Amino acid sequence: MEEKTPLDLESYSSNYRGQMKVLRLQQIARTSSSHTLKSDALRMAYTEVKNNTQNVDLFLKICQMAKEATVQGCEEDHPWCNNVGVSVSLSLPLYFQCQL
Amino acid sequence: MQKEVAKFNASDGDGLLQAVSESDVLKKRLEADLNAAKANNIRESIRQSSMDLGMYYFDRSDYVSASKMFMRTRDHCSNNVQMLDFCIAVIKTYVLTQNWPMVSTYVGKAEGILVDPKTDRQKQVQAQMHAVAGLADLSLSRYRQAAMSFSKVGSELGNSFDDVVASIDVARYGVLTALATHDRIAIRSQFLNSPTFSTHLECILEV
Numbered sequence: 029m030e031e032k033t034p035l036d037l038e039s040y041s042s043n044y045r046g047q048m049k050v051l052r053l054q055q056i057a058r059t060s061s062s063h064t065l066k067s068d069a070l071r072m073a074y075t076e077v078k079n080n081t082q083n084v085d086l087f088l089k090i091c092q093m094a095k096e097a098t099v100q101g102c103e104e105d106h107p108w109c110n111n112v113g114v115s116v117s118l119s120l121p122l123y124f125q126c127q128l
Numbered sequence: 129m130q131k132e133v134a135k136f137n138a139s140d141g142d143g144l145l146q147a148v149s150e151s152d153v154l155k156k157r158l159e160a161d162l163n164a165a166k167a168n169n170i171r172e173s174i175r176q177s178s179m180d181l182g183m184y185y186f187d188r189s190d191y192v193s194a195s196k197m198f199m200r201t202r203d204h205c206s207n208n209v210q211m212l213d214f215c216i217a218v219i220k221t222y223v224l225t226q227n228w229p230m231v232s233t234y235v236g237k238a239e240g241i242l243v244d245p246k247t248d249r250q251k252q253v254q255a256q257m258h259a260v261a262g263l264a265d266l267s268l269s270r271y272r273q274a275a276m277s278f279s280k281v282g283s284e285l286g287n288s289f290d291d292v293v294a295s296i297d298v299a300r301y302g303v304l305t306a307l308a309t310h311d312r313i314a315i316r317s318q319f320l321n322s323p324t325f326s327t328h329l330e331c332i333l334e335v
Contacts, residue, residue: 044291112188
């Protein structure tokens with residue numbers, strides 16, 4: 029569906045906080061047909077999940093989505109992941125996996 | 129990272145590896161607090177420590193462990209305020225795992241406690257329960273019930289539930305589900321002229 033009314037991403041996302049804010053941005057990126065909106069949503073999600081959550085799984089999912097959409101500036105940050113928490117979906121903590 | 133590699137390589141005699149992240153330090157402290165509370169058998173301390181550890185797992189998306197810890201707080205709740213805190217914590221976990229039937233179950237439990245809300249906090253929680261009930265109905269394709277749930281959300285919601293659903297989206301979803309499921313007369317009486325829902329309509333002028 030073509031987007032006729034541009035979404036004010038900053039304004040909309042400011043209504044949310046925490047993990048839900050990242051999930052809403054992720055949903056916008058997932059469903060948007062506009063590459064600009066998708067990129068902006070993923071960059072905002074990347075910044076939000078890294079600065080205001082400790083959710084490593086969500087961070088890695090955002091990085092993966094950004095990679096598939098060829099969005100720059102959303103690289104995986106292993107030191108951050110190792111320091112903040114253990115990835116639940118992986119069988120081993122990240123700092124173990126790096127050495128294998 | 130170098131420090132972590134050194135720890136990885138230098139295991140102790142039993143082959144156990146030591147954690148060095150801030151997260152692991154926090155987890156150890158929270159577990160120690162819980163063990164101390166259990167040793168002293170102080171009900172409120174056990175409840176609070178379990179809740180803190182549950183939030184630790186919640187923040188790190190380990191929702192299975194989080195819900196287990198939250199369930200343990202139920203046995204140590206002394207009053208309705210603590211029971212509501214337990215319901216809200218569990219509901220937030222089920223929202224993020226999209227387990228909508230369980231969301232509806234715990235909304236029912238919370239509403240059973242909130243039979244006659246008097247304090248501002250109770251009215252706020254009631255508004256939160258109507259909002260998340262609407263979200264569950266919407267996700268389960270029960271659009272008529274979703275419209276009715278959203279129409280009951282009062283202005284007390286404010287931004288208190290922004291980690292689940294924002295007021296502006298309550299308004300949007302309420303309007304869309306009402307238009308889809310109700311006739312013109314019902315929309316006017318139950319939504320446009322509703323003392324609770326009309327305050328949310330002001331947020332979405334474009335509708």
